[in-house]
Amino acid sequence: MAKEQLVKKSENISQWYTTLIQLADLADYGPVKGTMIIKPYGYALWEQIQKSLDVHIKQKGVGNAYFPLFIPMSFLEKEASHVEGFSPELAVVTHAGGEKLEEALVVRPTSETIIYDAYSKWIQSWRDLPMMMNQWCNVVRWEKRTMPFMRTSEFLWQEGHTAHATLDEAIEMQNWAMDTYAKVYRQDLAIDGYVGYKSVSERFAGADTTLTFESLMPSGKVLQSCTSHNLGQNFSKVFDISFQNQQGENEFTWQTSWGLSTRSIGALIIAHGDDNGLCLPPKMAPTQVVIVPAKATDLVVAYCKGLFSELTKADIRTEFDDGDNESFGFKLNKWEVKGVPVVIKVGPKEFDNNNLTCRRRDTLTDIVMGRENANNSVKDLLDTIQKDMLISSTKYRDENTRDANNYDEFKQLLDEHKGFIRVYWNDDAEIEKLIKDETKASTRCRIAENVVGTDFYTGKPATEVWLFARSY
Amino acid sequence: MAKEQLVKKSENISQWYTTLIQLADLADYGPVKGTMIIKPYGYALWEQIQKSLDVHIKQKGVGNAYFPLFIPMSFLEKEASHVEGFSPELAVVTHAGGEKLEEALVVRPTSETIIYDAYSKWIQSWRDLPMMMNQWCNVVRWEKRTMPFMRTSEFLWQEGHTAHATLDEAIEMQNWAMDTYAKVYRQDLAIDGYVGYKSVSERFAGADTTLTFESLMPSGKVLQSCTSHNLGQNFSKVFDISFQNQQGENEFTWQTSWGLSTRSIGALIIAHGDDNGLCLPPKMAPTQVVIVPAKATDLVVAYCKGLFSELTKADIRTEFDDGDNESFGFKLNKWEVKGVPVVIKVGPKEFDNNNLTCRRRDTLTDIVMGRENANNSVKDLLDTIQKDMLISSTKYRDENTRDANNYDEFKQLLDEHKGFIRVYWNDDAEIEKLIKDETKASTRCRIAENVVGTDFYTGKPATEVWLFARSY
Incomplete structure (x- = not known):
């Protein structure tokens, strides 16, 4: 089956999603x-x-x-x-x-x-x-x-x-x-x-x-x-x-x-995921680290093998991509699409300097680290990636949670932004349905009760805080 | 649901089987x-x-x-x-x-x-x-x-x-x-x-x-x-x-x-399984060892807890059955029905002598072993049980595999014994059906080919060895 090109996530997220699922072989x-x-x-x-x-x-x-x-x-x-x-x-x-x-x-x-x-x-x-x-x-x-x-x-x-x-x-x-x-x-x-x-x-x-x-x-x-x-x-x-x-x-x-x-x-x-493919948090990644030789000289391959064995022993899920059929660039792209958290690039330069170039999938940045204690440094890097990915997820959630004091504000927020709208409201199936019919936004969940506020829809006193949003 | 009493396995194996599945909570x-x-x-x-x-x-x-x-x-x-x-x-x-x-x-x-x-x-x-x-x-x-x-x-x-x-x-x-x-x-x-x-x-x-x-x-x-x-x-x-x-x-x-x-x-x-219940090989047993205190004095309980922690650390799947609601005898019976490979009985006597009494589920025999290095001795015991159970399975298979040279012998063996009948024969669906209709024995598998022998059914030359048996 011919595989489609991945479209930009920001341009057409649903097409991006279905294409990526095929491309990454999910x-x-x-x-x-x-x-x-x-x-x-x-x-x-x-x-x-x-x-x-x-x-x-x-x-x-x-x-x-x-x-x-x-x-x-x-x-x-x-x-x-x-x-x-x-x-x-x-x-x-x-x-x-x-x-x-x-x-x-x-x-x-x-x-x-x-x-x-x-x-x-x-x-x-x-x-x-x-x-x-x-x-x-x-x-x-x-x-x-x-x-x-x-x-x-x-x-x-x-x-x-x-x-x-x-x-x-x-x-x-x-x-x-x-x-x-x-x-x-x-x-x-x-x-x-x-x-x-x-x-x-x-x-x-x-x-x-x-x-x-x-x-x-x-x-x-x-x-x-x-x-x-x-x-x-x-x-x-x-x-x-x-x-x-x-x-x-x-x-x-x-x-x-x-x-x-x-x-x-x-x-x-x-x-x-992003425009380049999947991006897996290290704890979820079936393969956490792939070692890709930039130029497979005997010395480089031996260097990679030593590293592979050290990382594997340290319980890091590692692969050594030493196949001859694919170019260095093709391999980097392949692992990027698959969302592997860290790709370690090793060429003659790394060998000479006794170090590693680690490509972070989440930030798409390169980090050079010493060969010594690579098992610990790579572990630390994986931990950092795991933490950073959660931090950015929390940030995204928080930045996209907005308060609406009344129904007009609510509708305006829905027009101008994506994400959660937080309101004072008391559960009422009839109003919920009216709002959904008009705005396609539904109640997601009640995050607080026994509070004192003004119901965003009726203007009457409300005791609960709710999140609304458009949903899957 | 009232639980039935387990009948003797030798008396009515199918009733024994269905009752045991309920009794052992399988x-x-x-x-x-x-x-x-x-x-x-x-x-x-x-x-x-x-x-x-x-x-x-x-x-x-x-x-x-x-x-x-x-x-x-x-x-x-x-x-x-x-x-x-x-x-x-x-x-x-x-x-x-x-x-x-x-x-x-x-x-x-x-x-x-x-x-x-x-x-x-x-x-x-x-x-x-x-x-x-x-x-x-x-x-x-x-x-x-x-x-x-x-x-x-x-x-x-x-x-x-x-x-x-x-x-x-x-x-x-x-x-x-x-x-x-x-x-x-x-x-x-x-x-x-x-x-x-x-x-x-x-x-x-x-x-x-x-x-x-x-x-x-x-x-x-x-x-x-x-x-x-x-x-x-x-x-x-x-x-x-x-x-x-x-x-x-x-x-x-x-x-x-x-x-x-x-x-x-x-x-x-x-x-x-046997008349007392399940009997699990150690590698299959969800719980490999249960420690049952014979008399739960403070000293005995402390002794059991030390043992429990030592065995657990050695990756032996161990439970400490310290409940008050059941008698010692009831507990032993319960774990026997569940087929736990080793039950360690610990009473004041064991405490005084700094040893353990291990009950082997497969042989229903007691073994006394020193408290020191219990993790190793218990591991060895589990290995022995695992090996012995396979040995006895192989023995049972071999003792119940019999050769028939002709169809009369074949029928006589079926009348007098249970198990496999080994014959020279060449695959022939028509004869297979005739035999099954007459004796309820079916071909189980061909275990050798390119051999020289006399077909047990036709008396003609045959090149294969087959096992027949009555089956589930």
């Missing part, structure tokens, strides 16, 4: 509309996220499990708002093993219902609580408008599901999940954002509250990057998940669910 | 017939297999990827024997997003067709070869008779798919995959078996040859434990996967596919 389109193939380089990014997040999940005492892909339609219908929320997006299996099925099966869009049906059998006593499971799996939500990684008919994610004896414990878990996600986004993906609560109309179908991490993308649109739900007793009541407490009385459990998906890779690509 | 039945829920303790076993196998796969240069779950029906129909083989087991999505689909979608039973459709786009030149990808995913094959882990309508597996410039390379890859699987089965799962080729009628639908690892289970039935296929050019011709070779000519690629599934966990359970 993904391709699947044969069924709205589906995608995640290629090894893209999947390696998902593996990094899995590795990082899975450690946190296990440390919390949540066990990985696997529940079936197919859910009886009747399960979904048990929780009224849940089925209403997911119905339009369902894929349905009607035939299997050469026969028409008695009951149609839904391909899981999320697994609350099938997991909670099992929980109702497994949970009897307070001794069985908390019950905390997670699964890494595929889910299907039939989408009309799709975009690789950002919104596809099938995607990969993890979904955590917990049942607790008390509401407090459930809230603690909901918060833990969002704290953990925010940590992964900030520390690994180097993407900052706002944590807050979704509005009543935007929250998860079946939840009492939904926490979200909302990140501003360079397109000016905001991405809901992951969510964590307090499900209250909504599911435990309809699935009859009850337990005998220590006083011998029966109670319904309090539950949470929380998920982070391959959409995070979309965020990673679009947040950090 | 899995439960899903709501849709033939599906299963893999619970955290069972999934942890799958994670061990994944970890071990994934290292080999990555070292070989095979990249993990992810291809869509849904395959257009027309893709499957391209390869005639492939669609014929899988048709009876397909689950079909006919509706999605509230509408009837124009083309029905198959939920992948295996991914050759969707992956090779992509390969045909990605492969142009010899420079693109070999193309080697693997995915860890779920697949669906609608089954009438199911058994947890062994045969379920949905299961988890990895499927590797490679395309090569030459047949030799493809065969090398097919062999590599089977060697790797055999290594994992023997070294990690401590299950021995035979590697050989499937008969023409039993090979994978679309393959030129299929390598298999066949293990004898204590039920006397043999399990096809994983397979590796040389697909020849069967798929490259129908999917038009061609490349320009170094001479500028167009050629079709040579391909392989290979898979190992959660069936391996079924093998693990049934191969090693």
Whole structure:
């Protein structure tokens, strides 16, 4: 397949995005509309996220499990708002093993219902609580408008599901999940954002509250990057998940669910990439450092090999690109497109001076460092890049968060700027809809409550602070 | 759910098996017939297999990827024997997003067709070869008779798919995959078996040859434990996967596919378990050692904690079971059911003598060892257990492999013994069917060729050695 030229990110970000995904070998389109193939380089990014997040999940005492892909339609219908929320997006299996099925099966869009049906059998006593499971799996939500990684008919994610004896414990878990996600986004993906609560109309179908991490993308649109739900007793009541407490009385459990998906890779690509290609934060990069010989004399190659072995031993994910088929310039360009954080250029000059020229992918600048203790200096450089990328993400978020005191200001800000608009407002689905219809801006999340202010829309007193933005 | 008592394995192995899966908290039945829920303790076993196998796969240069779950029906129909083989087991999505689909979608039973459709786009030149990808995913094959882990309508597996410039390379890859699987089965799962080729009628639908690892289970039935296929050019011709070779000519690629599934966990359970419960080889055990205080005095608890910290630091997966709610005997029984390789019992006696009493799960014997250098002695003990379990598996295989010179002997052996029957025979689908219809024994694999012998069935000269057995 002929590969397109990368357009400037600032000129046409959506074309830039889809071209880059092909150029960097991250993904391709699947044969069924709205589906995608995640290629090894893209999947390696998902593996990094899995590795990082899975450690946190296990440390919390949540066990990985696997529940079936197919859910009886009747399960979904048990929780009224849940089925209403997911119905339009369902894929349905009607035939299997050469026969028409008695009951149609839904391909899981999320697994609350099938997991909670099992929980109702497994949970009897307070001794069985908390019950905390997670699964890494595929889910299907039939989408009309799709975009690789950002919104596809099938995607990969993890979904955590917990049942607790008390509401407090459930809230603690909901918060833990969002704290953990925010940590992964900030520390690994180097993407900052706002944590807050979704509005009543935007929250998860079946939840009492939904926490979200909302990140501003360079397109000016905001991405809901992951969510964590307090499900209250909504599911435990309809699935009859009850337990005998220590006083011998029966109670319904309090539950949470929380998920982070391959959409995070979309965020990673679009947040950090530039006109030259991908730009990966070191913690996410499958390859952190590539050594490219400028002129492959025997001495230079030996020098590179020594360096390669030293960096590899120091657990830096390093490659030595010693192929003969490609020119030096071609190689530099190739690794730039792939977003490798540091490319070490080594030629006769470096050999003579016993040093290295390190190209930073994030700043596109060269740094010369001594050969001695290269493992430590390169490690320090990777740390610096990781930190700098987060700093610039935080800066971008903050610079693009503006306050509006009234609806006119709000609309003017939307016209003139991209990003978040912060307002005093109290959640009101009707007003929310009016604003969305008129401006295409939606509530992203509530970032404060119990404050004193003036509602930007009604002019009446308001007690909450909300972020609005146009979104993916 | 009330848990059943474990029956004796020798009395009713299939009841023993299904009860043990519940008792050891490995899995439960899903709501849709033939599906299963893999619970955290069972999934942890799958994670061990994944970890071990994934290292080999990555070292070989095979990249993990992810291809869509849904395959257009027309893709499957391209390869005639492939669609014929899988048709009876397909689950079909006919509706999605509230509408009837124009083309029905198959939920992948295996991914050759969707992956090779992509390969045909990605492969142009010899420079693109070999193309080697693997995915860890779920697949669906609608089954009438199911058994947890062994045969379920949905299961988890990895499927590797490679395309090569030459047949030799493809065969090398097919062999590599089977060697790797055999290594994992023997070294990690401590299950021995035979590697050989499937008969023409039993090979994978679309393959030129299929390598298999066949293990004898204590039920006397043999399990096809994983397979590796040389697909020849069967798929490259129908999917038009061609490349320009170094001479500028167009050629079709040579391909392989290979898979190992959660069936391996079924093998693990049934191969090693006994009347007391699971028995896990140390390399597979999520928890390798549990320290149980016999009498939790302050001194004993401190002694246990010191030991726990020492073993954990030595990377031994250790737990300290210091709960107050359960008696010493209850705890020992609990860990026995869960198959933990070593339980260290520590009471005042051990404290006074500065030693430990280690209970080996595989032999149900106690070993007293000094407290000093416990990390090394316990590691050695785990290694010994791992080795002994494989030795006894090999012994079981060998003792239950018998030679038959003619069909009468063959039938007599089947009547009197369980296990493999080794015969001189040449692959012949008609005779194979006659034998299966009469005896329920099927060909497991060909373990030698180019030999000189007398065909056990026809009495004519035969050049191959085959294993027959009754199977799962």
